[in-house]
Amino acid sequence: MKKGLQRIITSLLILLFIGIDLFFPIYFLLLHHYKGKEIISEFHKDQPFVIDDIPCVEKKKDKDFVILNLADVQMCDLEDIFHRNIIHQEIDELIQQTKPDLITLTGDQTWSNENMISLTSLVAWMESYQIPWAPVFGNHDFGNEGHTPVLDALKCCEYYENAKYCLFQRGPSNLGCIGNYLINIKEEGKIVRTLYMLDHGILDDFTVEQMEWLTWACKGMKENNGGISPSSMAFFHKPTTEFFTAWFYGEELSIPNNLKAKQRLKDTEDELYQIGKEYNIQNFVCGHNHWMHFVSKDENNITFTMSLKTGELGGYAEDEDYYGNGATYFTISKEETLIQDYFVSREKYHIGKEEE
Numbered sequence: 001m002k003k004g005l006q007r008i009i010t011s012l013l014i015l016l017f018i019g020i021d022l023f024f025p026i027y028f029l030l031l032h033h034y035k036g037k038e039i040i041s042e043f044h045k046d047q048p049f050v051i052d053d054i055p056c057v058e059k060k061k062d063k064d065f066v067i068l069n070l071a072d073v074q075m076c077d078l079e080d081i082f083h084r085n086i087i088h089q090e091i092d093e094l095i096q097q098t099k100p101d102l103i104t105l106t107g108d109q110t111w112s113n114e115n116m117i118s119l120t121s122l123v124a125w126m127e128s129y130q131i132p133w134a135p136v137f138g139n140h141d142f143g144n145e146g147h148t149p150v151l152d153a154l155k156c157c158e159y160y161e162n163a164k165y166c167l168f169q170r171g172p173s174n175l176g177c178i179g180n181y182l183i184n185i186k187e188e189g190k191i192v193r194t195l196y197m198l199d200h201g202i203l204d205d206f207t208v209e210q211m212e213w214l215t216w217a218c219k220g221m222k223e224n225n226g227g228i229s230p231s232s233m234a235f236f237h238k239p240t241t242e243f244f245t246a247w248f249y250g251e252e253l254s255i256p257n258n259l260k261a262k263q264r265l266k267d268t269e270d271e272l273y274q275i276g277k278e279y280n281i282q283n284f285v286c287g288h289n290h291w292m293h294f295v296s297k298d299e300n301n302i303t304f305t306m307s308l309k310t311g312e313l314g315g316y317a318e319d320e321d322y323y324g325n326g327a328t329y330f331t332i333s334k335e336e337t338l339i340q341d342y343f344v345s346r347e348k349y350h351i352g353k354e355e356e
């Protein structure tokens with residue numbers, strides 16, 4: 001009996017080792033590139049704006065509304081397979097501690113060409129919280145530059161659109177990037193905040209068409225809100241020039257080594273910033289820079305948040321001044337938006353990967 005048991009255990013261990021050895025070759029053998037279905041829906045400046053098409057999240061009366069932003073989660077099918085659980089546990093803690101009403105993800109949810117298992121696992125994990133969530137794309141969500149990802153941009157859209165609690169809606173197909181959409185936060189039918197979710201994708205900058213669409217959307221929101229632009233926020237992946245201007249010269253809200261001067265880094269303003277000033281976008285939120293995070297306000301009272309990176313996958317900052325791991329969250333009351341960072345314990349979630 002004892003011998004029999006030993007034999008079974010030995011056989012199981014052998015099978016386990018063979019399984020692990022075969023996993024990676026099989027993964028690459030079966031590797032297939034999945035293309036999502038293209039849906040042509042072209043934007044024209046003269047088309048009507050339909051506010052009822054915008055997904056809404058309800059803010060409870062006289063209660064704060066919390067948006068938790070997860071930045072650069074950076075899952076990867078193979079390389080991080082043994083660390084995935086750690087990032088899931090970290091997200092668990094972030095949600096338990098901040099109790100969000102909405103979770104946003106500012107891009108680079110995955111970070112390599114092998115993005116199928118990681119995206120499937122992240123979507124399932126986000127769905128398990130049963131809290132509305134809203135991602136935008138970053139420069140790594142469809143793989144690394146010059147390579148073909150397992151899931152292309154359209155397939156990633158399908159993963160998000162098929163998730164019950166995910167508010168993602170693909171935008172028009174002629175903007176140069178597909179993941180542009182809006183969300184309204186409402187309290188008793190009144191819009192409390194409009195969120196502009198902008199796709200940076202693999203682009204370095206926003207496209208001309210994308211900014212035309214954004215202007216059209218901002219105008220539409222204003223017209224549908226009694227002629228007053230709702231207080232708004234914009235979420236996207238890469239920081240624009242104004243972030244760095246605010247960082248160097250803005251009013252310190254949470255900045256290391258702030259220089260406290262009032263001047264701009266350049267004479268011309270980014271188009272996004274101009275649209276923001278005109279249509280009451282009061283908060284710009286981005287990720288992408290793993291090694292720094294800050295909140296700063298500029299001379300026009302616009303707040304710039306470079307979010308705290310979530311999880312150490314894909315590299316993070318070791319530097320003492322900038323070390324950070326966790327998430328930035330926004331507490332929205334009637335008029336104000338309080339911006340805070342929640343830092344997780346380095347000992348608990350450190351996986352020993354260096355900055356890349």
Ligand SMILES: [Fe+2]
Nearest residue numbers: 108138139288
């Ligand atoms: Fe990035």
